[in-house]
Amino acid sequence: MHICSHSFPSILHSQFLEMGVFIVAAIFFMQIYITGAKVPAVIVFGDSSVDAGNNNQLQTVLKSNFRPYGRDFFGGKATGRFSNGRVPPDFISESYGLRPYVPAYLDPAYNISDFATGVCFASAGTGYDNVTSDVLSVIPLWREVEYYKDYQSKLRAHLGIEKANTVISEAVYLISMGTNDFLENYYSLPNRKSQYNVTQYQNFLANIAEWLIKDLYTLGARKISLGGLPPMGCLPLERTTSFFTGNGDTCKDEYNKVALVFNQKLNGLVERLNDELSGAKVVFSNPYAIFQQIVRKPSTFGFETAAVACCATGFFEMGYMCDQYNPFTCSDASKFVFWDSFHPTEKTNRIISQHLFKTVLSKFSS
Numbered sequence: 001m002h003i004c005s006h007s008f009p010s011i012l013h014s015q016f017l018e019m020g021v022f023i024v025a026a027i028f029f030m031q032i033y034i035t036g037a038k039v040p041a042v043i044v045f046g047d048s049s050v051d052a053g054n055n056n057q058l059q060t061v062l063k064s065n066f067r068p069y070g071r072d073f074f075g076g077k078a079t080g081r082f083s084n085g086r087v088p089p090d091f092i093s094e095s096y097g098l099r100p101y102v103p104a105y106l107d108p109a110y111n112i113s114d115f116a117t118g119v120c121f122a123s124a125g126t127g128y129d130n131v132t133s134d135v136l137s138v139i140p141l142w143r144e145v146e147y148y149k150d151y152q153s154k155l156r157a158h159l160g161i162e163k164a165n166t167v168i169s170e171a172v173y174l175i176s177m178g179t180n181d182f183l184e185n186y187y188s189l190p191n192r193k194s195q196y197n198v199t200q201y202q203n204f205l206a207n208i209a210e211w212l213i214k215d216l217y218t219l220g221a222r223k224i225s226l227g228g229l230p231p232m233g234c235l236p237l238e239r240t241t242s243f244f245t246g247n248g249d250t251c252k253d254e255y256n257k258v259a260l261v262f263n264q265k266l267n268g269l270v271e272r273l274n275d276e277l278s279g280a281k282v283v284f285s286n287p288y289a290i291f292q293q294i295v296r297k298p299s300t301f302g303f304e305t306a307a308v309a310c311c312a313t314g315f316f317e318m319g320y321m322c323d324q325y326n327p328f329t330c331s332d333a334s335k336f337v338f339w340d341s342f343h344p345t346e347k348t349n350r351i352i353s354q355h356l357f358k359t360v361l362s363k364f365s366s
């Protein structure tokens, strides 16, 4: 202000002064508010629904770091994401104003400076149950958490303790797994089925989810999203199986019901943990309803089909069976809900992520 204050009567002077103090204070508090609300990083635990390429570094058959995987990703790069492009954490990170992708912790192309704003510990083929990760020799959940502890030490060394602790407590933690526990493990192998009926198995898995959230809380996490299961009976692989067992070209109802009941249990768990864990905000990110709508009426969302996948014949292939020499792979993945027989296309991932961000996850930044 260029006006000389002494040329005003003193009452006006003091009003100006007060207003000035008020404005300075307002700006100051606004900055605190904005800084406090900002999400500094997205940290991911889970399976192939969110893996950004950790499996590339493992001795497992469950990989996707080759074409046509990633053909619609930045630079057309096959990163190890099980899709033609991005997976949900990538879109969610972008929605928080962070990088438009979340790199994998084991990817040698990135280091702690990159991971300071987002990191993915997920591993395709894993689950809540240790037995699930053993099926295809992938990273068990407990080891994802060990990697996370290792990350915390590196982050503290890199940013200093105070700054690192702020990142740890203000970051959003995304947890997404469970489909493999049922489809790859419980319904495919005799071990767990001989020990638990499906209700007991659901409870067993939900208890592990509870352990995970409490463990992350103890380690400093405060903004946690627990992901629900999709209508897993509608994955093309399950539809194909259903077709060959005489059910016609429909979703496998039994699996969808199991997913719905499991989601109810997770939702109850989230409500309970919000009471128990003081200072924490735990949310349930449930993709079921929107996914079900997409599968039932793909045309409403601009898709041509949800019954078969883009890759190869679309009935059963994924991973190495879905390679660039397969002549049947579609040319435009955006017409398909599913990319391979088990995983959505980038377009489906985008729709679901935007829906979850709008309805649930945006709360973490306001």
Ligand SMILES: *[C@@H]1O[C@H](CO)[C@@H](O)[C@H](O)[C@H]1NC(C)=O
Pocket (backbone or CB within 6 Å): 111, 112, 113, 114, 158
């Ligand atoms: C991370 O890698 C970048 C280049 O890729 C390099 O400039 C930076 O110094 C590295 N940071 C650390 C902490 O190693």
Ligand SMILES: *[C@@H]1O[C@H](CO)[C@@H](O)[C@H](O)[C@H]1NC(C)=O
Pocket (backbone or CB within 6 Å): 130, 142, 208
């Ligand atoms: C999974 O394995 C880890 C490491 O052996 C163990 O600490 C953990 O208790 C196991 N989890 C369950 C639910 O058995």
Ligand SMILES: *[C@@H]1O[C@H](CO)[C@@H](O)[C@H](O)[C@H]1NC(C)=O
Pocket (backbone or CB within 6 Å): 197, 198, 199, 200
């Ligand atoms: C599973 O076992 C429990 C305990 O034995 C029993 O109460 C429950 O009815 C069973 N559930 C199913 C779906 O069979």
